Amino acid sequence: MGLIGSIKNALKRTSGALKKGIAGDKIVIEQLERTLIEADFGVAITMEIIEGVKKALDKKAAIEEIKSYLMEILEGVGNTDNNMNSAPYVIMFVGVNGVGKTTTIAKIANLELNNGKKVSLVAGDTFRAAAIEQLTIWSERLNIPIVKGEYGTDPASIAYRAINDAKGKEMTVLIDTAGRLHTNKNLMGEMEKIVRVSKKVDENYPNEILIVLDASIGQNNIQQAKQFMESVPLTGIVLTKLDGTAKGGSIFPIVRDLKIPVKFIGTGEGVDDISVFNPREFVEDLFQE
Numbered sequence: 205m206g207l208i209g210s211i212k213n214a215l216k217r218t219s220g221a222l223k224k225g226i227a228g229d230k231i232v233i234e235q236l237e238r239t240l241i242e243a244d245f246g247v248a249i250t251m252e253i254i255e256g257v258k259k260a261l262d263k264k265a266a267i268e269e270i271k272s273y274l275m276e277i278l279e280g281v282g283n284t285d286n287n288m289n290s291a292p293y294v295i296m297f298v299g300v301n302g303v304g305k306t307t308t309i310a311k312i313a314n315l316e317l318n319n320g321k322k323v324s325l326v327a328g329d330t331f332r333a334a335a336i337e338q339l340t341i342w343s344e345r346l347n348i349p350i351v352k353g354e355y356g357t358d359p360a361s362i363a364y365r366a367i368n369d370a371k372g373k374e375m376t377v378l379i380d381t382a383g384r385l386h387t388n389k390n391l392m393g394e395m396e397k398i399v400r401v402s403k404k405v406d407e408n409y410p411n412e413i414l415i416v417l418d419a420s421i422g423q424n425n426i427q428q429a430k431q432f433m434e435s436v437p438l439t440g441i442v443l444t445k446l447d448g449t450a451k452g453g454s455i456f457p458i459v460r461d462l463k464i465p466v467k468f469i470g471t472g473e474g475v476d477d478i479s480v481f482n483p484r485e486f487v488e489d490l491f492q493e
């Protein structure tokens with residue numbers, strides 16, 4: 205996996221500050237604090253890290269203290285998967301406009317295909333004709349089926365048809381939905397309806413509801429996601445555009461505040477530029493030499 209581009213450079217300053225002297229030295233502490241804030245770890249987490257570093261005996265101990273603390277945040281939310289053995293396995297994607305949701309779905313479809321799984325796409329964003337076209341292009345490019353309707357069709361009916369048609373089949377069904385703001389009550393209600401109708405096929409559906417968040421807006425994602433959580437039970441996060449921001453540290457307050465795990469991270473525009481999120485690898489990358 206690994207952090208790339210500007211994120212990697214930004215977060216390397218964390219270890220760089222520590223390497224300049226003993227952890228208890230005031231100048232080093234100030235540098236570290238500034239680095240963590242700039243990387244969008246947030247004030248609360250930054251202060252807790254600083255307190256731990258002050259108690260460390262040396263640089264090595266300080267780094268291990270930070271790693272341990274960050275791992276505790278990422279691993280403390282547990283597993284939110286719902287009935288992993290269901291056939292099909294249904295994942296619904298939600299989020300605001302502009303976060304790269306449709307492209308992210310295509311990337312995850314490609315990831316599933318590379319892991320030897322069968323996949324189908326569901327064009328549940330009937331609010332924009334362009335979204336249906338975009339997902340159709342991806343289905344042709346990846347050579348996988350797509351379930352869709354005309355522009356303006358009830359997306360819940362499309363989701364129901366897709367899940368029902370796949371019933372009993374060992375495959376992953378990926379449902380796209382319209383980008384929406386929490387203030388759009390009609391679209392939020394539409395999203396809730398997709399969940400209700402999916403459960404008519406099986407109470408476990410959707411197995412997962414993933415919110416796609418744009419890493420470049422940092423901790424502003426927290427309020428955005430909380431508002432979605434008031435309508436649907438989110439099970440995980442897909443963090444996109446990590447290649448274009450220095451705010452990679454925002455992963456930690458997002459996970460801690462939302463109490464749901466990061467499942468995937470997007471690190472570029474190519475179809476292969478997505479990874480299953482590995483907390484340990486991510487934390488280790490923060491301290492690469």
